[in-house]
Amino acid sequence: MKKFIRSFIIILPIVMVKSLFAFDGEMTLGGKNIDVHGFISQGYLHSDGNNVFADTEDGTFQFNEAGLNFSTDVTDRLRIGLQLFSRDLGDLSNNEIQLDWAYGDYRWRDWVGFRAGKIKIPYGFYNETRDIDLLRTSVFLPASIYYEGERDIVNALQGVGVYGDLALKWVGSLSYQFQWGQQKVFEDGSTAKYEADQEQTTVAAIEEIDLGDIYTFSVEWETPIPGLRFKEFFMTSDRSLEIRIVEENSEDEEYDSALSSRRTEDIETVILSGEYNWNAITVATEYATSQKGKEGYYASLSYRVNDWIECGLYYSVYYPYKDDKDGSELEAQGRSAHQAWQKEWVLTSRFDINDHWIWKIEGHFINGTGQILSDDNPEGLDENSYLLAVKTTYHF
Incomplete structure (x- = not known):
């Protein structure tokens, strides 16, 4: 019931704004035109083999999102805006209403502008727009x-940013962003759950997550070939975790307390991205590596069949320990070898009912459990699993 109430609180304003003001996505307040946009989605997940973030083996509707954003031009060069966002994915987020982003954007020249506030991180090609299902x-x-298990740590930072576009004439154009700030990461959030799950020999709880200063830099090259672009992203931060480790079936609080530890890590992440759009076809690939030893990449293809049908396919590979891709070191620790990788073939179809309403259906064929949480599968992990995802989204 509480989850429903939280969803209703954020969904109701969207419906009211849409019905009262936003046939054109605008409203007027104090003589200012304010752009108003939002979205509501509801999904269904069903899996075989492993639970994925929720009790998906029995099927679950604990998969929804809602957002409402406002923005306006204060002057010709200054724009402000914010977005409220809520989602539910099993135990993650539970429809807590969050300030997803909120900042002022001052565009001084084409080649330089400034942002301050809670700023979306340009993590790869699609992180800044991952909430926009459309x-x-x-x-x-x-x-x-x-x-999805690390979404809260790459979503946004609170700080400042500099960005701009540089025309390179016959060799295309460059866009760049530099950001400096900090993050608030909740102890009951998705990152905390993922980190706790990595303590495989014991039950672990994250008492505290401290993030030092975060720096990001990205540069994107729009080539002179229409539809072809490349991007490089770099992020570095210091992260400190206070971990309380609880032995299974232990009731000795003093003993558990003695097992607590603080782990400090320097985290550096690099992502290389490429995308090509040609008529109704989009091809994309991205590769990521981190100082912690993680490695991931994918290749995707989508095709717009007509105005209301689009089909897609991607193959995604992830290694939590790139120096142990076959899992031999994990087996020596008493863990399953298949926790050293996760490889997915994903087929998806999208149906545009009209300009505001879409449906999607998607099948995941998963080998390995590198990103499937043991906490969601107390009876053990299967090497192979399947996930069906159905989702409908209304946006304006």
Whole structure:
């Protein structure tokens, strides 16, 4: 019931705004035109082999999103805006209403502008727009790069940014972004759940997550070949985890407390991206690696059949320990070898009912459990599993 109430609180304003103001996506307040946009989605997940974030083996409707954003031009060069966002994916987020992003954007020249506030991180090609279901074919972005379990740590930072576009004449154009800031990561959020799950020999709880200063830099090259672009993204931060490790079946609080530890890590992530759009076809690939030893990549293809049908396919590969891709070291620790990788073939279809309403259906064929949580599968992990995802989204 609480989840329903939280969803209703954010969905009701969207419906009211749509009905009262937003046939054209605008409203007027104090003489200012305010752009108003939003979306509501509801999905269904069903799996065989393993639970994926939720009790998906029995089928679940705990998969929904809602957002409402406002933006306006204060002057010719200054624009402000914010978005409220809520989602539910099994135990993740539970329809808590969040300030997804909120910032002021001052565009001084084409080649330089400034942002301050809660700023979306340009992580890969699609992180800044991953909440906009309208802009992609698939239900889920490839997990090797855009893993839902670490969404809260790559979504946005609170700080400042500099960006701009540079025309290079006959060799295309460059867009760049530099950001500096910090993050608030909740101890009961998706990242905390993922980190706790990595403590395989014991039950672990994350008491505290501290993030130091975060720096990001990205540069995107629009080539002179129409539809072809490349991007490089770099992020570095210091992360400190206070971990309370609880032995299974232990009731000795003093003993458990003695097992607590603090782990400090320097995290550096690099993502290389490429995309080509040609008529109704889009081909994309991205590769990510981190100082922690993670590695992931995917290749995708989508085709717009007609105005109301689009089909897609991608193959995604992820290694949590790129120096142990066959899992031999994990087996020596008493863990399953298939936790050293996750490889997915994903087929998806999208149906545009009208300009505001879409449906999607998607099948995942998964080998390996590198990103499937043991906590969601207390009876053990199967090497192979399948996931069906159905989702409908209304947006304006």
